[in-house]
Amino acid sequence: MLVEVPSKAVTSPILTIDLHALARNYRHLAQRTGAAPIAMVKADGYGLGATEVCLRLWREGCRRFFVARVDEGIRLREALPEAEIGVLDGAVPGSEAALTAYSLVPVLNSLEQVDRWRRAAAEAEQLLPAALHFDTGMHRLGIPAAEVHHLSQDPGRIAGLDIRHVMSHLACADSDVVALAGKAEAESADEQVPDSRHQGQASPSEQQLEAFLKLRAMFPQGAASLANSAGIFLDPRFRMDLTRPGIALYGGCPWGQLAANPMEAVATLEAPVIQVQDVPAGATVGYGATWQASHPTRLATLPVGYADGYHRSASNQARVWFGNVAAAAPIVGRVSMDLTIVDIGHLPEGAVTPGTTAELMGAQIPVDEVAANAGTIGYELLTGLGLRYQRRYVDGE
Ligand SMILES: *Cc1c(COP(=O)(O)O)cnc(C)c1O
Numbered sequence: 001m002l003v004e005v006p007s008k009a010v011t012s013p014i015l016t017i018d019l020h021a022l023a024r025n026y027r028h029l030a031q032r033t034g035a036a037p038i039a040m041v042k043a044d045g046y047g048l049g050a051t052e053v054c055l056r057l058w059r060e061g062c063r064r065f066f067v068a069r070v071d072e073g074i075r076l077r078e079a080l081p082e083a084e085i086g087v088l089d090g091a092v093p094g095s096e097a098a099l100t101a102y103s104l105v106p107v108l109n110s111l112e113q114v115d116r117w118r119r120a121a122a123e124a125e126q127l128l129p130a131a132l133h134f135d136t137g138m139h140r141l142g143i144p145a146a147e148v149h150h151l152s153q154d155p156g157r158i159a160g161l162d163i164r165h166v167m168s169h170l171a172c173a174d175s176d177v178v179a180l181a182g183k184a185e186a187e188s189a190d191e192q193v194p195d196s197r198h199q200g201q202a203s204p205s206e207q208q209l210e211a212f213l214k215l216r217a218m219f220p221q222g223a224a225s226l227a228n229s230a231g232i233f234l235d236p237r238f239r240m241d242l243t244r245p246g247i248a249l250y251g252g253c254p255w256g257q258l259a260a261n262p263m264e265a266v267a268t269l270e271a272p273v274i275q276v277q278d279v280p281a282g283a284t285v286g287y288g289a290t291w292q293a294s295h296p297t298r299l300a301t302l303p304v305g306y307a308d309g310y311h312r313s314a315s316n317q318a319r320v321w322f323g324n325v326a327a328a329a330p331i332v333g334r335v336s337m338d339l340t341i342v343d344i345g346h347l348p349e350g351a352v353t354p355g356t357t358a359e360l361m362g363a364q365i366p367v368d369e370v371a372a373n374a375g376t377i378g379y380e381l382l383t384g385l386g387l388r389y390q391r392r393y394v395d396g397e
Contacts, residue, residue, distance in 0.1 A: 013271035013304050013360075015389035017048050019056040020396035021264040025249050026060050028262070033232055033239045036061050038225065040246030041076070042068035042088065047309075047382040048250055048267055051079045052393050057249075058083065066107070066244065070095045073104040084164070086131055088141070096120040100128065105164055107131040109141040111150075114157060121160035130158075131165035132219060136211040137204065138171040145215060152218035163222040165242070168212045172204035173230035173238075177255040179203065180234070205234055229254035233262075252378035253368050261366065267382065268362030269310075269389070272355050275301040276344070285341050286333025291316055297345030300329070300352050304360060305338040309384035311374035312336075318373040321364040325351045328365075329358070 030036050039062050040046075045053035054065055054076060066086040067073050073085045084105055091099060091106040091113045099106050100120060108114050108130050121128040135142030143151065151157055170176075180203075202210070209226065216224050223241035229248035231238045233255065248254045253261035278298050285291045285299065302320070306312040315334040320342050322329060329342040329352075340360075344352045352358075361370050367378040374381065 012388060012390045013269065013302075013308065014392055015385060016268040016270070016362075016392045016394060017052065018264075018266050018268070018394050018396075019052065020394070021251065021266045022048075022053060022249060023056055023060045025251065025263050025266065026057055026062060029229075029232060029243065029245050029248060030061070033227075033243045035239075035242055036063065037232075037243040037245050038062075038064040038066055038086070039249060040228075040244055041065050042072060042246070043383045044072075046246060046250045046379065047385045049391065049393070050076055053249075054080055054083070056395070064242070070098050070104065074098060074102050077102045077104070084129075086165070088133075090133070090141075091117040091120070091130075100124055103129075105129045105131055107133045107141075107165070107167070108143070109133045110143055111147050111157075114143075114151065114161075118158065118160055127160060127162045129164050130161045131167060131222070132158075132163060134166070134168045134212065134215045136168040136208040136215070138169055138208075140169070140171075142168060145211060148215045148218060163219065165222045165225060166216055166219045167225045167244070168208065168215070170205050170208055170226060170228060170231050170238075173228055173234060174255040176203045176205040177230050177233045178257065205231065205238065209238060247379055247382075250378075250382060251367060252382070253366075256368060256377055258366060258368050258372070261368065265363045265366065267367065267385075269304070269360045269385075270357050270362070271302045271304045271360060272357055273300045273352055274303050274354060276353055277301075284333075286315075287336055288334055290334055291332040293343075293345075295345075297343055298347075298352075299332070300342050300344045300356075300358070302340045302342065302358055302360070303338060304340050305336050307337045308386040308388050309381065310335060310340060310360060311376065311381070311384075313376070314370065314374040318360075318370055319365065321359040321362075322347065322352055322356065323359060323364070324356060 039057050041050045044050045064084045068088045073087045086105045088107050090109045133142040135144050225242040227238045227243040229245040232243050248263050251263050251266040281295050283293045304310045312335045319328045319330045329344045332343045333341050371378045371381045
């Protein structure tokens with residue numbers, strides 16, 4: 001006999017993704033930079049669903065999307081037949097046929113990749129699109145400055161390539177935004193605050209900008225881009241022709257702080273309470289009994305755990321929000337695989353019962369707050385959201 005399995009809607013927490021908020025964040029960045037930014041949609045659109053994210057941003061006028069892996073690009077191509085899709089890993093060995101077949105634009109990170117892609121163009125007897133990624137100090141990916149010099153003196157090496165972008169990536173844009181804001185505050189208060197980190201030197205971002213401008217002068221073709229989300233909030237020189245925001249689109253604070261985030265929350269994680277219980281003073285909670293009630297209180301259990309990407313390191317640290325009484329409640333004890341417990345002893349009697357919805361992340365509990373309480377960053381939290389949630393895409397009211 002077949003038994004009907006309850007739908008996820010009955011049993012699962014809900015991850016709501018507000019595509020209208022995403023679109024407003026995109027518009028905000030486009031207005032600030034004066035050009036439609038490249039949308040960074042790697043890791044499945046920072047965990048929120050690359051296809052849904054890209055289709056919404058396309059409607060907003062976005063025509064350029066970058067992913068990390070070739071197969072991410074292949075999957076996006078179906079949804080976006082006309083978009084420019086860049087692949088940050090570049091022309092890695094064995095990727096040439098797929099890059100060509102799906103009209104992807106590899107971000108060439110080394111002379112070895114340049115050579116491989118030029119040979120692919122020669123073999124295909126067609127002009128192939130490419131981006132050139134210069135390393136300006138992060139030493140992660142990119143062609144080192146000395147090699148960019150060689151390349152500029154050997155134009156045959158990029159023959160057959162249509163250079164669409166010339167780019168580099170900032171290592172410290174977030175902390176430089178914070179440092180700049182601190183400096184501006186000190187200056188307005190007329191204080192003399194020594195910049196202990198840089199000792200009067202140009203900031204790391206300024207040094208990278210200077211290095212990039214020199215390399216750009218050797219390769220004036222295509223659009224120049226340097227700024228990630230945080231870079232957009234440095235001074236306007238960083239914006240160049242195009243910018244490459246990721247986290248800001250998805251509602252994370254570009255410089256990772258809680259105060260004054262200019263972006264709107266996009267992802268909301270909610271769960272229904274599944275059990276409420278009264279416990280006496282001295283009762284302990286969860287694995288390892290890491291929390292003990294100092295007085296009689298009431299606890300509520302939520303069906304979310306680290307298997308859902310709600311980090312165990314948030315144990316005894318993070319909080320949730322009960323919208324029905326507009327009040328927060330702290331997580332007590334350890335977050336376990338499927339469950340998390342909150343102390344609701346301070347809330348009005350009867351306010352929280354099985355079925356009452358708690359927000360674990362969203363407009364009231366910012367992603368950056370949850371991340372900070374779990375000892376990580378919003379990027380890791382979003383990209384680690386599990387597959388068990390019921391996902392709901394909304395667009396506006
Ligand atoms: C991920 C990434 C970005 C976007 O960074 P955010 O900090 O999320 O805005 C931009 N450029 C490159 C090369 C990246 O890898």
